[in-house]
Amino acid sequence: MIGIGIDTGGTYTDAVVYDMDRKKILCSGKALTTKSELEKGITEALDMLEPDYVKKAELLALSTTLATNACLEDKGSRAKLLMIGMNPEAMGNLEAVYASYGFHDLSQLVFIDGKPEHIFQEPEEPDWEALKRRIPKEFRNCAAAGVVQIYPQADGGKLEKKAKAILEDQIKIPVTTAYDMFDELDVLKRGAGTLLNARLIPLIAEFLAAVKHVMKDRGLDIPIAIMRSDGSLMSEGMAKDYPVETLLSGPAASVVGGSVMAKTSDAVIVDMGGTTTDVALIRGRQPVTAEKGISIGKWRTTVHGLYVDTFLLGGDSAVRFNDKGMFLDLRRVIPISLLAQRHPEVTVKLRGLAEQHRSHTRMLSEFYVLQKDIGRGEGYTREERRICSALKKAPLMAEELAERLGTDIYGLRTERLEAEGVLMRSGLTPTDMMVVKGDFPVYSPDAALAAIEFLAENVPEEAEEIPEKIYRLVEKKLYCNIVRILLKQKYPGKEKVINKKSVQELIEWSYEDAVNGKKGDWISLPVRSELPIVGVGAPIHIFLPRVARLLGTEAIINENASVANAVGAIASQIVTKVQLHVKAEYDGAELKGYSVYEGSEQRMFAEYPEAEKLALKLAEQQVLDKSRRQGASGSPQVKISVKKLRLTEDESSVFFESIVEAVATDQFQISAGGSRSADGCS
Structure with a gap:
């Protein structure tokens, strides 16, 4: 089967035609991304592909760094988050608490009542009429909105759904509810993901509209799949409703594409684009996943995805100066050339x-x-x-x-x-x-x-020395971040220590020692790693080989490295996960039974096997339903695992809960798109 992969990055749009059966790239194209006119870059990249192959394509898979870059640069459409049942005055240092989750602008938050006493109590009904009166002023000029309530488990997110209906009726904008996306108890984490989703809805809608416009002009009527943050694909409809799932779409595509090209079981994958550099890891041929949800830029979310550390370093990073000399700013600018x-x-x-x-x-x-x-x-x-x-x-x-x-x-x-x-x-x-x-x-x-x-008038270097000095600044930032990331993997749970300024300075000293080849001094600090580093992205071949040598390892850069993200998009598949919990319910030290939530209803069982049986059944039903919404072909392979949590590893110790996880794997549903004529065009 022939498929087309397209990756729209902040600087370039890449396209490939991929033989999905033989796992072979047939042709590729690369064009500049024009943010004000996304169709232009997509059109130019697509038109570089062999037309006969394009006509035979049965699937178009997309990845994009638009959401990633928007979060890192704190950009996005105007949106607000309605928070039900929160009492901001009771949280002490309000600004510090909210800022730690990414809410640096508290004017984006709207609070109303509706707080229950505890997680299982039915929440109070907010004053809906008062909310209706506030909406015209509070949500004026917003392109989208989000809603999150505290303890939605108590009523199945009923208050969120009611608030969504009121907002959509009054202001006619897309509204996202946290309950439909996240299981996390932490209301601020759910809120961060929900607000991000609202901010990204117009951005991703514009992107998908641009893609469909280009396809229509070429008579292409094939289904569209979009890369999620976990490296799997989802349907176009799901992406429109939940664009936050594309938060690490581009970086996830680089992981999949890099692993396809690397042909090695363990590696560091480094994807350098125009705006950001993304670093991911492969262990045993499987991408390493983020355990606690994605944190990107200032935002802490509950979005599940691959472990990708994204930092602002790319071909379009601004070169600037201060009283200490030249530096690479965190801002992306258009290259002056x-x-x-x-x-x-x-x-x-x-x-x-x-x-x-x-x-x-x-x-x-x-x-x-x-x-x-x-x-x-x-x-x-x-x-x-x-x-x-x-x-x-x-x-x-x-x-x-x-x-x-x-x-x-x-x-x-x-x-x-x-x-x-x-x-x-x-x-x-x-x-x-x-x-x-x-x-x-x-x-x-x-x-x-x-x-x-002009720059030379303001810094110590002569004009002819500046280009090489900037190369070394890129190299140093790349080296220091790779070392930081590998230290976090080697010493899990020590992130706060590793992120300290003093440790970062030590990493910088190690770079200087590696560059200068210092030996026999009081002490030398070059860092060594046995993991090969796989390079992805257009400028990576210039900087990565030297960084790899400084780390005592090798750089693997495939001839198609510059379009690896597009390869990753089309080489991926549908992977859907659902988790349910079987909890032991205690009254003091006395075990009362085992609970399983079926929707918003809490089911109680006297014996554990009966509770687990229901959880297994529900998990399979839910994962099949979710996989179909995600775009699965209809016959996914389902694997279910049960992990029991006890006070100790001893089977006789106190039991707390079981985590029942169902994972469905499938190919994307090809027939879900439009009809096709015999020559491959509609």
Whole structure:
């Protein structure tokens, strides 16, 4: 069977045609991602594929880093979370508690009553009429909303469902309920995942619409599957409702694609893109999974997925300076070489700046670039609309933009426009250094060279030394993060120690010793690992081999490494998991029986075998139902395991509960798409 895999990253969109039976890449394509017009990158990548193969395709599988990047850069659509039964005043340091879960902007939270005394008590009914009166003001200008209630196990999430109906009736926007997605008891973790889901709904909807538009133009009527954070596929409909499941879609695809290409049982997989670098691990040919839910950027969620450590380092990381010299900022910018190709006047302006030999505390060589037109859209200030209007014709430097607005560069208020993706900056990046050094000869180096001349006025290095210095900064950050991740694997539970500044400095010292080859000194600190490092992503071949040598291991970089994510998307399958619990119920020290929840109903049994029998039956039913919603073909293989938790490992010790887990594995349902004609087109 022939399938197409497409990965839309922050910088590039990759496409492959894959023979799913022979596990062979037949052809591939790569194009730039245009965030304001996703169809463009998808179209260009798809049109690089052999047309005859495309016509024979029976499945289109997608992966994307759009959700990953949105979380790391704290971007996304405007959304709010309705929290039922929470008492924020009773939580002590409210801001610190909520910030630890990712809620740094408390204005995104709306609180109403409805709190039960304990987990199994029916919650109080909130004042629904009061909520209706608050909605127009509280949720004004929101593109989506989320709802979470405390202790939903007591009533099967009834209050969440009622609140969702009211919100959808009054403001006509997508509303996500936590109960439909998460089993976690921690209400703030469930809330974080729910708010993220709401923020991502418009983003993923736009992505899927772009894909379907391109397919329609080419007469393709085949089912669409999307890569989840756990490395399995789900249906298009499920992705629209639960886009938070794509939180690590791109990184998960790199794990699957990297493992397909690596042909090794144990490895570190490093995927460097334009915005982020994702590091994952393979043990015994199986990806290592995250035990406590995904944490990404500032967000702690209950989304289950593969273990992927994502940090902001990529070809498009901003090169900036401060009083300590050059550094790689956490912000992604458009490479100045790329901007100059689209707007030749950029090079002229940068040459003029370089000729002035100015030093400054800011990167005056950066440009503001309009990504989408807000027109007279609601929710934006007059100043924000003036900024967008000034940038409509062409990108402008900060001083140019400030002059147009009648202010200075310190008076520019672009933070919210940048956070929402309306504006982006363009400046020097590692990609530009690759262009200057001839490692990525796609663009002219003239604009980058002029921007480097300005930078050289503000740092100790000479202009000709800067490209190599930036290479070493990328290499150092890559080395230090790989060491940090491997230390966490070697010493589980010691994350707080490993993340301390002093330990991070020690890792940096080990890098310096490895680079300088220090031996015979008082002490040397180079780190060694026997795990091979599999490289994925377009720029990885430039930086990874040297990092691997510094770590005393080898780098494996397949010839198709630059499109590994697209391979991972189409090479994956449906994997569905469901967990149920059989709990021992005690009254003091006296065992009263065993409970199993069937929906919102608590079923009690005097004997354990009867309780486990029901749990096994329910787990199988639920996993089959969920796998069909996820897109399974209808005949998945189901495996059920039971893990008993006791006070000690002794069989006679006190029993607490059993975790019954059902796992269904299947291929994606091909017939679920549209009809096809004999020549492969509809």
